Amino acid sequence: MSQATLEIVKISGHAGPVPGAGVERAEQVCKLIDTTTCIGCKACEVACLEWNGYSFGETVFDNSYQTMPETRWNYWNLIKFNEHEREDGSMMLLMRKDQCMHCSDPGCLTACPADGAIVQYSNGIVDFQQANCIGCGYCVSGCPFNIPKFNPATKKMFKCTLCSDRVSEGLEPACIKSCPTGCLHFGTKDDMTALANTRVKQLKENYGIEKAGLYDPQGVGGTGVMYVLHDVTNPEAYGNLPKDPHIPWVVRFWKGPAKWIGNLAMIGGIVGVTLHYLRFGPKVVHDPDARTGEQA
């Protein structure tokens, strides 16, 4: 999509300053997904495919309603179905719409080595720019939510764009538009947080769901996609939603201190051999049995 319409605040693999650094926009956009009102109809899955122009892929049946085990490069929005046993022994179905979380501190962008392949706009959307993508897959290692996926045909990475094209035109994302129960909301981060808090209060007071809460993990600086969960103390029950996601420390070290340690070591090596040459020079060939006139 056009980068000109949105200010860019973070750029992957970028040496030097970022054009939109320091730009402040009052509104951070945010999706709010209320898992307590999701009916698992998958309208959002279809709307995502339709808007982004992908045909419906092959499904994988695994004794559940779930379309496939995880998102694909051309299937960015997947409802995860999980059977869960309540404390009283009765069964409930947990349904969670899985997609890119649009982290404030994106692991994919941190890990990416390609200049401009991943950008973050000032409205919070984390977007892949396939023209700059080199298909290395580092973002796969950087993401704490297992989201970026590789297209082997084009050798580019893909994921949910939070419909950055629609949002830049003042429209809500396609998934939000399609939801029949009103479980999906879209607005500013502040509005969505307020709405979520109201809903959590309602769940606790009116329905006695004491562990209800808002999932907005601070380990990645908060996310542009938030969940209301029946049990916020156990997000793993919703299909591998991590309890305390953060950029893997290996990736942090690799993209941080390791760079400087490595660069210093390499430069030090070159400087070292240069100094050695200046101090000691080349080795002189001497022949212990030298006989004048016989040497090559």
Next chain:
Amino acid sequence: MSTSQVVSAARVEDRRDGAILRYTLAERVHHWIAALTYIYCLITGLAFWSPYTFWLAVLVGGAAAARFWHPWVGVLFFISVMWMYKMWRSDMAITQADLRWKAAIGHYIRNEDEGLPPIGRFNYGQKLFFWVMFWGIILLLLSGIGLWFVESIAWSWRWLRYLCVTVHVAAGLGTIGAFIIHVYMGTAMVRGGFTSIIRGEVSPAWAKTHHRLWYEKMVRGNNQRP
């Protein structure tokens, strides 16, 4: 035994000016296959390493092409190193003479070569370089496969993704350190070394100075191959 007798004993091919064959054609070809594939992986690897070296990819056709070829050329490098292992395995074994030489390595660094015990075809430093590259490429290949097919590593095994990143970076930096020293010594420090890996020949004086036991073996054993 005069040098001219040595030459006739050590030579089957016609050598210039009594030169001694140090590297056979096959050894030289394999060295340069390894060198070129390594340098390609070095340039492209550094491009992926840091935003400040990303421009290096431009030298080899852009970052996407670099990403496509880096693993394949890496496999070629692996094969060439394994071939060198097959050729040089026995030559590269650390001997008692090497340990004595290692103990006196300070003399070597300070160019006080007269204070060094005699050594064979390769000195301890050369052998160390060989083994750093040998184990380096094994680690780079194993971890590189993990990076190459990162999505094939299941989410529940993602610690392996992180391990691959760590090992690939550490092994890569290790080989770069060895490579810097190797290139410096082969070109600037030990004169005649670079010629020997191109034309295969060294002078008897060079052989006596740097690899006296090997020189004596070539002479006494009537060796026709290094």
